[in-house]
Amino acid sequence: VTSRTRRTEALSRERIVDAAVALLDSEGVGGLTFKALTQRLATGAGAIYHHVAHKDELLSAAAEGVVAEALGEPAEIRVLALRLYDALEEHPWLATQIGVELARVPWGGVTPRLLEAFGQQVRALGVPERGWFTATTAVMHYVLGAAGQNAANNATVRGLPPTASRSELFDHVWGDVDPAGFPFTRAVVEQVREHDDREQFLAGVDLVLAGIRAVY
């Protein structure tokens, strides 16, 4: 006999983190509460604290799992960049959380993982040791920043009525910006309207790569 809300598996850190990721994906950062988590896992709040020290650790673990999966096997920088681009699109909450992780001291799991994955490829490009840090962080920060901003835009598109055009999205993003005071911004937005987001993103990666080649 099975009860109506039977516990399929024993509670574990892994099951808790998986449930957290599912909640973050479907409800956003605000959706991850201990109430929602205990309901989904059919357990009590204390049970979760038996596997995880506090909510921050849960968010870190969620981010690390997704980042680790996205980075996957070693690959050239453009491939790593696109994998993160896709991961951020799939998990929009990840952009902000990666920002939190990079600012965390001492370093958690996400920061060394990113540094290592991109760094090994920078080394493979033939960059001398003195340039490793500069080159790696330049790539990393561009990739995470640009991919994060793109993810936020796309998450907004999904929230608009499905008939909304790409133009309407841009008008929505543009918002209340005063065109008079921001001539450059206005020109850039008009120009981006016609470009493919992914190509635009890769152009930025190539720009940083060109800088690496020019300097080292």
Add this chain to the structure above:
Amino acid sequence: VTSRTRRTEALSRERIVDAAVALLDSEGVGGLTFKALTQRLATGAGAIYHHVAHKDELLSAAAEGVVAEALGEPAEIRVLALRLYDALEEHPWLATQIGVELARVPWGGVTPRLLEAFGQQVRALGVPERGWFTATTAVMHYVLGAAGQNAANNATVRGLPPTASRSELFDHVWGDVDPAGFPFTRAVVEQVREHDDREQFLAGVDLVLAGIRAVY
């Protein structure tokens, strides 16, 4: 006669935002609560809501004020970068908040301000219009990412006993990272130990600038 908790000035949006920045600077993000704010301003919670829609708007306004002041008059990219570097060091909470602002749709005041300031300088470099967006976002994301991470590190130093050496800081940042699984990260940390943070940061800016010159 003056009462003991006299109200020096009438409440205004500006005074509220100033108090918020002061609280954020001294207590961190966690220190900005309506309780602390009402105490500091000697008022009630409702009074604040009469000038500001909700806490998010308060954080946005705080970030915009600081960013606007940091950007100041137009200047070449390296100067803008250093101004932001210093501003983030002085206001560590700003790093995370800028991340939030860049992900906000529709755009708030911070994003167009940053895009405009850097963009005008990119244009001045002679970059053709098709490269404006790519070049500007590449610079912007590197500057904000690198400066933010540096700010987080320095905020941690300030929290350590004043006798703590730069080496001890690095050991603290390094934390529990397993050297075996992260050979590149280990090498980079050892190398960064001996460099000046600000020069390191500027080297990254120059790397991106070299990329811009190489591509356009």
Add this chain to the structure above:
DNA sequence: ACCTGAACACCGTTCAAGT
């Protein structure tokens, strides 16, 4: 050891009442 769930301290926000 692992789990339950009521209790606690704290938070952002609202609103009837005051001036």
Add this chain to the structure above:
DNA sequence: ACCTGAACACCGTTCAAGT
């Protein structure tokens, strides 16, 4: 119009009690 501050709904975390 501007302000007061108690009340409300909600949140993360704790802990005595159960198995």
